[in-house]
Amino acid sequence: MNEHLDALTPTLVWQHFRTLCNTPRPSGHEAQLVELLEAWAETQGMTHDRDAFGNLRLCKSATPGYEHVPGLILQGHLDMVAQANAGHAHDFQRDPIATYVADGWLHAEGTTLGADNGLGVAAILALLEDPELTHGPLEALFTLEEETSMGGALHLAENWLEGERLLNLDSEDHGEVFIGCAGGADVVVNAQLPSAALRDDECLLRLSLTGLKGGHSGLDIHQPLGNANRLLVRVLRSLEDVDARLLSYQGGTLRNAIPREAFADIALPVDEQQEALAIVKELTQTLQRELGSGDEGMRLVAEPISPSGDVEPLTLDASTMLVAALHAAPCGVERMSADVPGVVETSNNLGVVSLDKGRFHLCALVRSLHDSAVVAMADRFKALFGLIGARVNVEHGYPGWVPNPDGDLLKRFKACHQSLLGKQPAVKVIHAGLECGILGSKYPHLDMLSFGPTIRGAHSPDERVELATVDEFWGLLRALVEDLAHNS
Known part of the structure; x- marks a missing residue:
């Protein structure tokens, strides 16, 4: 061949x-x-x-x-x-x-x-x-x-x-x-979060954010590229107004690749479905304007889906706290170098995020020209996700x-x-x-x-x-x- x-x-x-x-x-x-x-x-x-x-x-x-x-x-x-x-x-x-x-x-x-x-x-x-x-x-x-x-x-x-x-x-x-070159480390977050059965007055929506360019989480981190995890979490944050509960999530496949796609299933009251669809439609236009020509291929779709088997989304409080933590997590360029003009000094990539049956997993890749800054940002993750009871480990560090x-x-x-x-x-x-x-x-x-x-x-x-x-x-x-x- x-x-x-x-x-x-x-x-x-x-x-x-x-x-x-x-x-x-x-x-x-x-x-x-x-x-x-x-x-x-x-x-x-x-x-x-x-x-x-x-x-x-x-x-x-x-x-x-x-x-x-x-x-x-x-x-x-x-x-x-x-x-x-x-x-x-x-x-x-x-x-x-x-x-x-x-x-x-x-x-x-x-x-x-x-x-x-x-x-x-x-x-x-x-x-x-x-x-x-x-x-x-x-x-x-x-x-x-x-x-x-x-x-x-x-x-x-x-x-x-x-x-x-x-x-x-x-x-x-x-x-x-x-x-x-920069050193770095993986920040791995895991948690088992509380869930509650789907109520009779709730329905399910599937959110799909696709079409981003992606790229290398170090070489391209300063480019005007969208991170699918960052963007879909922003959508989830907006849907808290309709009491959305997160059921499942899958975004990104590698911690060192800027995520190109992310998918989430949510539960929400039936009488809020149309409002949710309107929020997603409006936010789609907003995100497309913000991304501009840097990532013009972004597509965001929301569609109703039918429940299959036992369905247990996160409790409303657990869903709200998880989405808030992800929304607040460092992502992208943190600081440019003062000593080497035009070079990124410290950054983070929200590379892989998943939620399945209440099991939450995140793998982020922190990079910096200063090993001390890698340690500091990893500690921010520990502090942030510790608030929701998650276990945070720093792995595969390299100088x-x-x-x-x-x-x-x-x-x-x-x-x-x-x-x-x-x-x-x-x-x-x-x-x-x-x-x-x-x-x-x-x-x-x-x-x-x-x-x-x-x-x-x-x-x-x-x-x-x-x-x-x-x-x-x-x-x-x-x-x-x-x-x-x-x-x-």
């Missing part, structure tokens, strides 16, 4: 990306790909090993005469975000990703593309295979479960890697190089990556960028959880930077990569590896 990728250039990169598209690899299910890469490494005469977590390392000896060059680690993550459009049947554990080219961009048919971080991985494999590349000792480090928990990096074995420099190929803006603008690796990268592309790169700090922060905490001696081709819509079915930037990204990566070999 995806034979058309073989016709793209650079050939080696796209051939390896085709393999990645054809090999299912959602987070937590990378085993098939790991085994395939180990078998491939053996055909190339490279050694390979895994650490206790399952992270994979492939090692290639230096070009003869370059054994003295400091070791270089090439790093990417094997897993991809598994998101499909509503109504698009796709089994991410079995089905390959179907791709197509349109207007100079590579897309997937109805799903995430996996260019994040598949193109970085493909470029690393292409470097290892390139017979004409001059290089020092190379280590390819492929981590697992980056998209769900940073698990691979967090559990990376210490005293395992040997290189002195590291290139992370998990950035998404060609022409930019990243030297720092940020402190910028080093004077690093030798950055100087070499800038020189190569100027020589090859005729201009200096933009040096950036990213509001996303690059694994560099965690890797640097385990291997503090590493000189690191991150760069990549232009990817848009990561973590959503709109994910796409600009083909021309892949060619330039490959040329720059190759030139940098050779420069490090010749000038060390």
Whole structure:
């Protein structure tokens, strides 16, 4: 499948990306790909090993005469975000990703593309295979479960890697190089809330909020995008005037993707149904005006549904308190950086919210350039949801990556960028959880930077990569590896 990728250039990169598209690899299910890469490494005469977590390392000896060059680690993550459009049947554990080219961009048919971080991985494999590349000792480090928990990096074995420099190929803006990133943590809220049977004078309405663009909860958090959970909770808040009781809720699927859809079933007095429908209609127009062209596809629908089996919405008090807590919860950009202009300092994404049979669950992702700010915002969640008796845990915390603008690796990268592309790169700090922060905490001696081709819509079915930037990204990566070999 995806034979058309073989016709793209650079050939080696796209051939390896085709393999990645054809090999299912959602987070937590990378085993098939790991085994395939180990078998491939053996055909190339490279050694390979895994650490206790399952992270994979492939090692290639230096070009003869370059054994003295400091070791270089090439790093990417094997897993991809598994998101499909509503109504698009796709089994991410079995089905390959179907791709197509349109207007100079590579897309997937109805799903995430996996260019994040598949193109970085493909470029690393292409470097290892390139017979004409001059290089020092190379280590390819492929981590697992980056998209769900940073698990691979967090559990990376210490005293395992040997290189002195590291290139992370998990950035998404060609022409930019990243030297720092935000840290973060998951805030997980759970509660069992009281419910009461549906009364004879009550009916049910289903609310569906769909059509939002979604996006990466770090890279896109400052964009004028709607968060489906934030918006539907606002609708629920307005329906408290008609004594609506929340029966069920499902919004978002990943804590690191801005939710595109949210659905809720509510119970309300029969004689208030028409008033509720009027409120939703008016609020639909209000939200569409507010979102404007930033998320013009938003659709909000309310429709009566029939009860099925035993129906027990939350009590009115429990429903009111839950909706109030969600309405007050931090969401979006909290603060811009005072030290790095134009960069988000602290944010939160209300990523996954659910309610079923009184069981409430929330998973939010807090990010900040300051680890202390992550702790502070997580504590706000504890304080807020503690008021409704919920249990709040902070999980999968990971440190940020402190910028080093004077690093030798950055100087070499800038020189190569100027020589090859005729201009200096933009040096950036990213509001996303690059694994560099965690890797640097385990291997503090590493000189690191991150760069990549232009990817848009990561973590959503709109994910796409600009083909021309892949060619330039490959040329720059190759030139940098050779420069490090010749000038060390």
